[in-house]
Amino acid sequence: MSVLEERWNELAEIKDELAARDWFPGTSGNLSIKVSENPLSFLVTASGKDKRKRTAEDFLLVDGKGRPLQDTHLKASAETGIHCEIYRLTDAGCCLHVHTVDNNVISELYADQGFVTFRGQEIIKAFGIWAEDGEITVPIVENYADLRRLAQEVAKVIRPDTKAVLIRNHGITVWGRNGFEAKKHLEAFEFLFSYHLKLKLVSQAIYTQQRKMTAGGW
Numbered sequence: 001m002s003v004l005e006e007r008w009n010e011l012a013e014i015k016d017e018l019a020a021r022d023w024f025p026g027t028s029g030n031l032s033i034k035v036s037e038n039p040l041s042f043l044v045t046a047s048g049k050d051k052r053k054r055t056a057e058d059f060l061l062v063d064g065k066g067r068p069l070q071d072t073h074l075k076a077s078a079e080t081g082i083h084c085e086i087y088r089l090t091d092a093g094c095c096l097h098v099h100t101v102d103n104n105v106i107s108e109l110y111a112d113q114g115f116v117t118f119r120g121q122e123i124i125k126a127f128g129i130w131a132e133d134g135e136i137t138v139p140i141v142e143n144y145a146d147l148r149r150l151a152q153e154v155a156k157v158i159r160p161d162t163k164a165v166l167i168r169n170h171g172i173t174v175w176g177r178n179g180f181e182a183k184k185h186l187e188a189f190e191f192l193f194s195y196h197l198k199l200k201l202v203s204q205a206i207y208t209q210q211r212k213m214t215a216g217g218w
Contacts, residue, residue, distance in 0.1 A: 040064035081151035126188035
């Protein structure tokens with residue numbers, strides 16, 4: 001089996017698993033996996049496909065500028081430029097972009113701040129952070145309709161320790177050195193988002209109840 005076939009199968013399996021979690025509503029989301037380093041080439045999802053289905057036209061091979069490397073009628077994901085920037089700036093071997101309710105709400109809550117930081121959570125170890133008070137920060141960029149500008153804005157916020165970028169009301173793009181690590185990072189971030197939102201809701205409910213009790217003289 002060629003490297004291209006191996007990477008195709010690996011990305012297809014990741015797509016199947018994420019689709020089973022309902023992380024690709026309305027054909028949203030895009031995935032890629034590196035095939036060669038120098039020159040850079042990677043498989044990326046074809047635009048407009050139902051990611052709950054597996055077909056022979058799910059991905060196409062592109063170069064470091066997102067241009068198809070084989071004759072094809074397929075069109076690469078409109079956000080391929082973001083993947084190009086991530087591969088250019090990091091040691092990523094795989095990039096995953098999904099839209100979930102949790103990551104959209106988090107991106108809206110903290111958009112004006114420009115980032116969201118999580119600390120003191122056990123699952124932060126998924127990012128190789130083992131300090132007892134370890135923390136990880138996810139930058140947030142605006143959701144520009146101009147996709148070239150969006151890719152540039154994503155590139156601007158990537159630092160050596162960045163593992164993902166949130167796009168306001170548009171989802172998260174996560175990467176790792178390979179498919180396994182990228183998926184691990186994505187799962188960990190989605191856990192952190194869900195935990196954080198549930199904790200805020202519970203805390204607000206407790207606060208509201210205490211206010212009512214105080215006002216009622218209980």
